[in-house]
Amino acid sequence: MGATEARSEVVMKALGIGKKEWLALLIAVLMLLGLYKYFGNVDGTATTAILFCGFVFSIFLALERTFVFYLLLVFLIPLSIDVGLGYGAQVNSPSELMLLMLLLVLMLFHKEYSIALRRTSIHPIAIFLALDIFWQLIVTLTSSHPDISFKRWIIHTIFIVGFFTTITMLKDPKRLFKVWMAYMIGLLPVMWFTFENFRMYEFDPRTVFVISKPFFPDHTVYGACIAFIIPLLILCCIHWKKLNWKRWQITALFLITIVAIASEFIALSRAAILSLGVALIFALLLHWKMRFRSLLIGLVGIGIVVFSMQDQIYEYFEETDAVSNDGQVSNHLSSVTNIQTDASNLERVNRWVCAARMFEDRPFLGYGPGTYQFEYNKFQTTEFKTHISSNKGEKGNAHSEYLTYLSEKGIFGGVIFLLIVFGAIFYGMKNHQVLEDPLLRILNLGILLGLTTYFFHGIFNSFMDQSKMAFLYFTGLGTLVWLSKNVQKSKQKPA
DSSP, X not given: OHHHXXXXXXXXXXXXXXXXXXXXXXXHHHHHHHHXXXXXXXXXXXXXXXXXXXXXXXXXXXHHOHHHHHHHHHHHTTTOEXXXXXXXXXXXXXXXXHHHHHHHHHHHHOHXXXXXXXXXXXXXXXXXXXXXXXXXXXXXXXXXXXXXXXXXXXXXXHHIIIIIHXXXXXXXXXXXXXXXXXXXXXXXXXXXHHHHHHHHTTXXXXXXXXXXXXXXXXXXXXXXXHHHHHHHHXXXXXXXXXXXXXXXXXXXXXXXXXXXXXXXXHHTOHHHHHHHHHHXXXXXXXXXXXXXXXXXXXXXXXXXXXXXXXXXXXXXXXXXXXXXXXXXXXXXXXXXXXXXXXXXXXXXXXXXXXXXXXXXXXXXXXXXXXXHHHHGGGGOOTTTOXXXXXXXXXXXXXXXXXXXXXXXXXXXXXHHHHHHHHHHHHHHHHHHHXXXXXXXXXXXXXXXXXXXXXHHHTTTOOOTTSHHHHHHHHHHHHHHHHHHHHHHHHHHSOO
């Protein structure tokens, strides 16, 4: 026996394998045999084994290479798909599962995370977000569907704590760029997939509603996400010499930008395309050194003019007869002002009216987060219903971020959201005026313009509860806060 054991040890040493490795191998073999006995086939066994290995690798990466894990998470956000969990629940996998894992690792093993929480908690935007979390918890307690509202509140809180705070704990500005580039690169396979689907349908505009599935639920959120990143891509292309990147990186940047712009038009999201126009106007105003106060006065003035001329504007809209589903691209885009025969626009008006009526019914506390789709049916009237309206009232949302806040969270929730919107614009503009580092100026302006596309798009659609847009929105806010704190630090340094 002694000779046999000696020979075994010699063989193990020759192979470079110790007793622990043999034990791990034995456990792995036993697990595979157990899985095969349970499933009774190779496919089920292999799938489960691969998933388990992926889970173990994810844990290792999250613990040992947290930033790499974070980049992988961001890269996979556009590529994630909804997976049902039973009882009507679903998760966008694997990104949302990885986000939960990242949060646990950061809170338990990274002191930098708690430091970042304390450091950013005194910033006005962080305070507004904290108020948003607190108020949504309050209205959850008075919700018409407390269970649904509580789940929505948890998701909203995870998105804020996960996406907003994580970006603020980074120290190197180059890492900020890497995070945003990871999302852009993750979008590339989706863009190719969507283009191939559109080509398969012979570029028929009536198919845009399904060509981005299963990665994006419809073309509107797909177009909104692309619109968010286009300003940053274009700015990087314009100022490519300031980036100090390698030639192949610059070439890849230009190619990604071209693909993103082409994909935006393929998405045929009218609101997304219009939001880019608004971002361009805002960029010109910033170039002409417009101040925040002047911007506010201008917006108030536009609001007064629109309100005083609403009859003339309505008459102009009545003259538009183009519809979005006749197969013509030109009509699809110009139909944005058709409120007479375009079913999509008419249904959007119907949802807005329902949201306004819900707000009138519960002006202070609203109906609770996530309850619009279950409550709006009783506020529908024949006057505004369309042939695509749902009598059960189980479809979609208010088609407006602002009206969703008012109908679900009441007047205080709406005010908090506006504080976040204008707080982001204020600090983005302030950063733009005082930042000296060219890399940080590009990043700040790109994110500010990206947020502008979202704020405008939010008039017509609501995507905040979807992780693909939530990442862009909350990480964008976190980036502005990071840059704002960086400016304060540079000012505090002695000359």
